[in-house]
Amino acid sequence: MNNTVLITGASTGMGEAATFEYTARGWNVVATMRDTAKANPAFATLDNVLVTRLDVTDTESVERAVAEAIERFGAIDAVLNNAGYGQLGAVEEVSTDQVRDQFETNVIGVIRVVQAVLPHMRERRSGHILNVGSMGGHVSLPTMAVYCASKSALQNLTEGLAKELAPLGIDVTLVEPAGYSTNFGANYRRPAGPLDAYDPAYDAMRDFSGQAVRGDLAKSMAAVADITGADAPPLHLAVNTYGLKMVRERFADLMDEYARWEHVTSKTD
Numbered sequence: 238m239n240n241t242v243l244i245t246g247a248s249t250g251m252g253e254a255a256t257f258e259y260t261a262r263g264w265n266v267v268a269t270m271r272d273t274a275k276a277n278p279a280f281a282t283l284d285n286v287l288v289t290r291l292d293v294t295d296t297e298s299v300e301r302a303v304a305e306a307i308e309r310f311g312a313i314d315a316v317l318n319n320a321g322y323g324q325l326g327a328v329e330e331v332s333t334d335q336v337r338d339q340f341e342t343n344v345i346g347v348i349r350v351v352q353a354v355l356p357h358m359r360e361r362r363s364g365h366i367l368n369v370g371s372m373g374g375h376v377s378l379p380t381m382a383v384y385c386a387s388k389s390a391l392q393n394l395t396e397g398l399a400k401e402l403a404p405l406g407i408d409v410t411l412v413e414p415a416g417y418s419t420n421f422g423a424n425y426r427r428p429a430g431p432l433d434a435y436d437p438a439y440d441a442m443r444d445f446s447g448q449a450v451r452g453d454l455a456k457s458m459a460a461v462a463d464i465t466g467a468d469a470p471p472l473h474l475a476v477n478t479y480g481l482k483m484v485r486e487r488f489a490d491l492m493d494e495y496a497r498w499e500h501v502t503s504k505t506d
Contacts (some may be wrong), residue, residue, distance in 0.1 A: 240265065247270050330432055
């Protein structure tokens with residue numbers, strides 16, 4: 238029997254690319270999305286793909302999709318929590334409602350899906366949960382602080398989850414991409430109260446985006462598919478070497494800063 242993976246946010250970008258990569262490896266794929274009318278028409282030509290609705294902000298739709306997947310394929314062997322979006326704006330510009338919405342999708346939405354599949358995986362004492370984070374979870378960026386904060390929260394959630402599930406035979410991986418040429422940026426949600434004072438922050442973000450090296454989406458999702466269900470998969474998987482370079486530089490800077498102020502820290506014991 239073929240293994241089965243459930244993918245959230247499969248209508249575009251990484252989720253869409255991952256659907257094709259898993260099917261190429263013989264996996265059954267449950268390609269979920271908020272609006273099934275937006276599914277790639279090619280999905281309908283694949284015998285091992287089930288397209289169904291799942292909104293990570295709606296517990297009932299999550300539970301229904303998980304039940305449908307098990308009914309169709311008999312089991313869920315892996316989950317790729319990919320659904321999410323980016324909130325643009327300086328912290329002062331973003332409304333508290335927009336902050337709540339960002340965390341509702343990018344963090345609580347992942348928790349909903351995990352909680353829905355874990356009883357099934359615990360019973361089988363096997364499974365692989367892959368959460369799509371971001372290098373922005375390590376390196377926060379101007380006008381993207383709220384989004385990066387949600388991915389930082391997801392990083393810590395994933396690391397703690399891995400420790401909880403290891404004794405149960407369930408693997409956990411945080412997939413950490415950087416930039417791609419997808420519609421992700423075009424779908425940013427705009428800040429509620431734009432302020433001219435933050436024009437330099439937007440300029441800095443544009444400069445960064447212009448210099449960033451884009452990753453190859455198909456190759457990245459192929460790497461994710463390759464490690465899914467593998468023996469001893471990584472807890473962290475960087476996809477896009479430019480993002481990995483950013484994180485290495487950030488941690489080097491962090492250690493340097495701690496060292497410069499260690500004479501103060503040493504007085505706090």
